[in-house]
Amino acid sequence: MLYREAGQFKASYQEDSQIFPIRQDRVGFIALLAFFFLIVPMVASQYWLQAILTPVLIFSLAALGLNILTGYAGQLSLGSAAFMAVGAFATYNFMLRIDGMPFLMAILLGGLSAAAVGILFGLPSLRIKGFYLAVATLAAQFFIVWVLVKFPWFSNYSSSGVITAQEINILGYAFNTPESKYLLTLLVVTVLALAAKNMVRSTTGRKWMAVRDMDVAAEVIGIRLMRTKLQAFAVSSFYCGVAGALYAYTYLGTVEPEGFNLTLSFQILFMIIIGGVGSILGSFLGAAFIVLLPVFLNIVLHSFVGAALPPGFGSNLELMIFGGLIIFFLIVEPHGMARLWQIGKEKLRLWPFPH
Amino acid sequence: MERKFGEVVIDLQNISLSFGGVKALTNISFDVRKHEIRAIIGPNGAGKSSMLNVINGVYHPQEGRIVFNGQERREMEPYMAASQGISRTFQNIALFKGMTVLDNIMTGRHMKMNCGLLSHMLHWGRAQKEEIEHRKKVEEVIDFLEIQSIRKTPVGRLPYGLQKRVELARALAAEPELLLLDEPMAGMNVEEKQDMCRFILDVNDQFGTTIVLIEHDMGVVMDISDRVVVLDYGKKIGDGTPDEVKSNPDVIAAYLGTSH
């Protein structure tokens, strides 16, 4: 009975097109933001900040990027990690080679470089569809990593191919504690997530979805397929690129091209599918799920029942449960956790009546 | 009732189209005048849908000329047709399934909106103003087609008849000059057909939109169309007012059958 919209009338189209048209959601969202911006940095342990929250946020951003491309524009891609790599290495080189380059500017440029590369590898999408496209994007995955390994210029001739992120310094303030890095990440991710939400509820997003749902019809109502798809590739790669830069700068500190491998791409794909294809919220839920679940399983299996299991078996069991849970979740709700959330809300709205 | 028709909006001359061995259209010519409701009828597989596809650039005929608003064209991509004011609905519903009714219709209006990506990202300001402005127009269409109550429903969940109506709404949102309707009333009961006819007639009257209509319900075709083209196996076998066509023996043999 608490979650009702009764009595909340929309008097203007502006009110009606808010991100959260229902008051309870709005309040909840603001409370959530306040919690993550104000409370978490004060109470969370370093472990939570550095090893859980920061990566979850970064992966959410990457998932958001992929979700824009796959979930909204319907172009399946398996190359997200490569675009993250472009973002990371481009940011590094902008910082390295241009004196006095402000960090946020470098990240922006890094994202834009990723966008440019994204457009390049998006070109085939004009003719190639579905899983064919997915496999074709693997070309980007392998090619980009290869280039970064092969041409030492990108890693500033470091003998190991590894780059070490420079200090982050914004307006004289050094971001070198877990709290500050977390806050910076959170800020960037929040801003970009809002921007993404804005895009998908505007004409841009509608065009993407139109192309996704039925490209012939989209073309017939006047949508330029080429432009729309490439735009989606660009925006998506931009997001992935920024995520890559954050991955290098606020999370790991040192990265190598091979770190951005196919496994990472797949992980990001898992995130959007488990979280919800075509859902901003889903990107966050999915990232949290995919990052946290193995950790959780690992802790449970190794710390609590570890002694009882033969060595190695625990790790295998972890894999099995992880795989099993993915399947289980898909069966319970093929449209991901975001849909589960939505159905939950719908039920709550009807509660206590069953229908 | 006498109706006034303007000049020729679109003129199709000697159109031929084939797919591999299948001849979908053979040497077909006809024209559509401003403000008229032009029906295309014919047995299944006669090439009616293909004809619409030719008009808005989904298919490129191997032969023939198309003159639209005085401009001749041979090849044209569908999005260009759309930008010149040709809208359509589809025989097999082609709505954007993952979107709500409102979003579908708003998408239909995208050509009138010109904010860029960056202002969309920001949303506040120009993009929002534009969005609201066009939302008003779209709401007019929604009111017009009486689908207010399903605005926020995902189209996938709607029953067939309403989906057809939403498709019409999407086409109308673009404020087209020429509207192509491919079996808009298939799968509807009489009541719904009556509604649909009402809408089509109103569009035609109020906005002066020219309409090309494919329909199998002869009641509808005979009642609301001004002129009728009859196709059979890709050939034109009749053209004229409903009454002329109704009494054309070729048409009776090939299409109407004796019961009508």
Place this chain on the structure above:
Amino acid sequence: QEQYIGLPSYRVGPFGSNGASLFGGWIDYMQMINERDGGVNGVKLTWEECETEYNNARGVECYERQKNRGATGNSAFQPLSTGIAYSVLDRVAQDKIPMVTIGYGRTDAADGRVFPWVFPMITTYWSQASAIINYIGSKEGGNDKLRGKKIALLYHDSAYGKESHAVLQRLAERYGYQLTMIPVASPGNEQQAQWLQIRQLRPDYTILWGWGVMNPTALRTAARTGYPREKIVGVWWSGSEEDTIPAGDAAKGYVAAGFNPAGTGFPVIQAIQEHVYASNRGNMEDRSRVGSVLYNRGVVHGIIYVEAIRTAQEKFGKGKPLTGEQMRWGFENLRIDDARLSALGATGFMPQLNITCADHEGAGVVKFQQWDGAKWNVVSDWVSGDRQLVRGMIEESAAAYAAEKGITPRDCSKEM
């Protein structure tokens, strides 16, 4: 009293079989110390595994998770993955936890002045590369005989595979051999093209710088193209049972470097058999792999840890668990001489080790073993690389890193 040791291990994923042997050996050794000696001066060793799947992000999570566990927090970190090692490089210095990377990781971290918290012990890739050339030279009857010889380097096309390029090229200039470098794209399960190239080139020796499935595939393909296995010299990540057994007969005659030989004959392994496996406490699922190259390498890890704990306890108080900082001191002052080796039952099992403030490598030697189709047989004594050349390169690279990061190297004369 307990000394907590976090083990970011991997037992699944593409390198799971390597991880299983290595961590198995390591854990067995610690178990043996607990069983036989009751720990180190009464301090029991406790450990906790954390599955990384060889994945950087998960490695970092393990690092962060384990860093504050136990009475004194994690006292040393050892991920057995170069990627993870890089990912926590900055963190270990901040958290004051030494990172031990035995036989992998950042080579220039051997310069302890710039990298006080990193210990790439025993040998580095560069020492190894140089030692391999020395070994080949000795086979040919002296390094001067290398002039005009053809040596091919078949390497994993990644940062790891490229580590040796600079050293081998410099040595090529010095000794006048002709070096051809042939990359194998990861994962390396198809090498037809590369071996046809080698067959065309007909090099006198081929250095195999591989990892994982690339190794058996290389040996199989070599057999198929008729290249003699005796002329292939592998690195220590290419020279284990995990590499030769899957290759079957094709591996016979193959030679590989290592900083520990295989075999169960060493007293230290015997002690493990007696105190751990006899009472069924062993960590290895496949007991036949006890005494394998990677297993023994794990035991070497165990020995180094235990000896470092012992050393640190001498200074900071016997019978007390150590903090990361104290452990670091223990590593930095680690001396394992012949006498100690023999006391440990590890004579010939690992080289002498002498870590100092400036030199975190400590030995820089490798031994060569040859696979006879069923087991590895040692075919050389400890072979050293060109210490001077390697040390010079290490210092050069470390200095560049220090400059980039704005680090002032420690002055080792002031330490102690």
Place this chain on the structure above:
Amino acid sequence: MNTANQTAAANAAPYLSVNNIEVIYDHVILVLKGVSFEVPKGGIVALLGANGAGKSTTLKSISNLLGAERGDVTKGSIEFKGTRVDQMTPNELVKRGVIQVMEGRHCFGHLTIEENLLTGAYTRSISRRELNDSLEKVYHYFPRLKTRRSSQAGYTSGGEQQMCAIGRALMAKPEMILLDEPSMGLAPQIVEEIFEIVKDLNGKEGVSFLLAEQNTMVALRYADFGYILENGRIVMEGEAKELANNEDVKEFYLGLSGEGRKSFREVKHYRRRKRWLS
């Protein structure tokens, strides 16, 4: 009407009976709210009703195709020839003789027309000759299909696909066909033909039909009995002839008013409310 049929229908135990079923999609959307009806053996029963009334849902819950759309029969039972069939797989149902022709054609786009038809006979283990006979029979009913037999179904016209879908169901030699909007998108002539085929199969081979149809005029002409479904409830039922003469049905479903057929041009915006939608 066929009197023999009718008496047979009256005597037989209910052939297909649907008892008070409730259907929910996606765990939340309640679509059918207690629907019950019967189809007698050898009968043709029409299920009428506006868009979204739940006709297709009813048919799909009988043929058990709901699962694929995340729908669920949560109450009630369905019996065919005295056995409950609501837990059976569609395959078992087809083997027992109940087959559905789905709304919206659903041909196998990449298969040719002929292959589409052949898949219809999947459940029958029969010789090549019998198979050919069945094929010929379908081609006899739909000559148009024969000319397009080797085209991929995805490339045929809407009407051709509709014929293909019906033909495919006939290939299974069913005892009972659930026909969902067979007339949709078909030329008037073909509509007549299809209903003639229905009558033919019904009369000659005793096939029973449950029709969901929008084209009420034709449906009531061929059916014996009719049910009217609105908003997931049955609001009216009766002999087809009675229904056809009912004032409301005439007005709302047949488009006939007191003065006979109204032109579509003359229809007003506002009409009388349906009585059952109080």
Place this chain on the structure above:
Amino acid sequence: MTFFFEVLIGGLLSGVLYALVALGFVLIFKASGVFNFAQGAMVFFAALTFVGFTEVLPGWTGMEPGSGGVFWLSFALALMSMVVLGIATEKVVLRPLVNQPPITLFMATIGLTFFIEGLVQAIWGNTARGLSLGISDEPVMWMLDEFDMMISKFDLIAAGIALVLFVVLALLFQYTRVGRALRAVADDHQAALSVGIPLKHIWAIVWGVAGFVALIAGLIWGARNGVQFALTFTALKALPVLILGGFTSVPGAIIGGLIIGASEKLAEIYLGPFVGGGIESWFPYILAMLFLLVRPEGLFGEKHIDRV
């Protein structure tokens, strides 16, 4: 010139083996529209199960290790395991997901991948093992003598086995009732159900056959590279083959395999040196992608039908 042909033939033979893995993908895609990511894991599962049985059987039955009896009994047991795996997959994973969008099914097979990888290693352990089929890996002598070309006997025999498999499966798909039903299912699950095609049988059959193909692929690849986790990577070699040949075509897989195999080897040798080598990781993908630009559905794949 000899060298060129040596490279070419070697490449073609490798290509057939790529195609063998691709075939597993094709089977399942064709029959259910599912892009089965778990194919690589199935290859690993099959090979490891086989090797596992060869290791334990002598102990259980007293048979001579390495004897023919052990080989065939292990083969039979491994095959049975694959069939059981296939049936279980149908029951637990696919049936509840009927009619879901392809990407969901794809994701489910990824979950399956983890499960299979964990399961098989939990049973047999994760040590890397060797596998010998008793076929020598030496070059074919007369080729060496006559043309100075080294062509592996093992590859020749393996390619032969693969080709037989291809022919049989291609015929099965095109000309049988079950083959037709498989293709129908791939087009439209719901419609297939509606005409009474028993999805569960069909899928169990297909997954069983795919399991058999995985077993063959696992034996051959396991003998080539050893039986270890990396066998799952054979899938990466199969993907470009798959798109080049078309997801739905058995002959496409083989021809795609030949093209990819030959061209990647030639490229590595003749092009690689100019750009620093190691191009095998991406070359097949770029090649396949360029190819798709000309034919978006691959060489023999079914055209995507979109009509309005």
